[in-house]
Amino acid sequence: MSVESWGEEPEGIRLQKVMAAAGVASRRVSEQLIAEGRVTVNGELVTEPGRRIDPETDLVAVNGQAVQLDTSKRYIMLNKPxxxxxxxxxxxxxxxxxxxxxxxxxxxxxxxxxxxxxxGLLVLTNDGDLAHVLAHPSFGVSKTYVAKVDGAVSAQTVQKLKTGIELDDGVIKADAVRILAAGSGKAEGTSLVELTLHSGKNRIVRRMLSAVGHPVIDLVRRQFGPLHLGTLRSGAYRDLTKVELGELLTISRDAASSQAASAQTASAQENE
Incomplete structure (x- = not known):
């Protein structure tokens, strides 16, 4: 005879109820997602809606995207002036x-x-684990900036930025660089350049561009990982969408899993 038939409360909460509380979908739609094989718990595919989980410790994903079950967490995108x-x-x-x-x-x-x-784009949150992954350069979360600089930037300069620039604190290179506008018309004497990099060093974009002879006049961060500033006006903010949050949490969980695997491998090698 099952525990439930004795009138005792089984451990955990039904998966579809947790998903509904997290805002994924209604319980009925959540049940359908589970039945269709689109939901995992701790990386394991779940197809039975009756599965019970602990929202505080179990990790749920839908269609490969992580779901935040802790509704006390808040995630805000700000266009910092x-x-x-x-x-x-x-x-x-x-x-x-x-x-x-x-x-x-x-x-x-x-x-x-x-x-x-x-x-430009700045994330505000009360999720310390996510913040650590997003901010730490070792996890490789990219940032994209648009810089208005002095002078006409050449293709050779772009290559220098991608190959690597020697700065006081070491060599740094951009992951991607492209010229958006190069000193013509009303903007004569200036250029608009887009740079993508994952370094978290202080004032790194300004220092890189200054090192190649193009001091920054104005600088905006347009993208942070999967987040795009879009049309959010300066000084405005908004909650991240479910899709945006799912993408960030997936990055965070993948990084944590990779870090744990590396630590396990290192430990095993030490014990050999």
Whole structure:
């Protein structure tokens, strides 16, 4: 006789109920997703809606995209204006991120930094695990910037940026570079360049462009990992969509799994 037939509460919560609470879909649609083989728990395919899980420890994915089961977590995309310091309390009294984070009940913090004169995409969250993966350069999350620079950037300069530039703190190279506009018309004497890189070094884009003779006039971060700034106006913010959040969580979980596997391999080699 089953535990439930004795009137005792079995451990865990039904998967479809957890999915519905997380905003994936209604219970009925969630049951359908499970039956169609589109849901995994801890990497294992689940096809029975009756499966019970622990939302605090089990990892759920739908169509290969991670799902956040903890509804207390908040994820915000901000288009940070120029002149705002990427800090929740600036020691010098400059305008900081509190003018945005104070709007939320949750205690949010910024993922990584943008210098005061750089505008663009900044993520605010209370998810420390996700923030660690997104901000740490070892996990290779890319960022894309659009820079207005002094002078006409040549194809040779683009190649230099991709090959590697020697800076005071070592050699750094961009993952991708393209010229969007090269000193013509009203913009004569300036160029618009798009750079993608995963380095988290301080003021790295400005330093790279200055090193090749094209000081930055204006700099905007347009993309952070799978997130795109789109038409979000300066000073505005919004919650991440379910799709955006799923993509970020998938990156975070893949990184954690890879890190755990590497640690396990290293441990096994030490014990040989």
């Amino acid at each position: 120029r002149g705002i310091v990427s800090s929740l309390k600036d020691e010098n009294g400059r305008p900081d991120l509190r003018q945005f984070t104070d709007d939320f009940e949750e205690r949010l913090f910024n993922v990584g930094r943008l210098d005061a004169e750089t505008s």
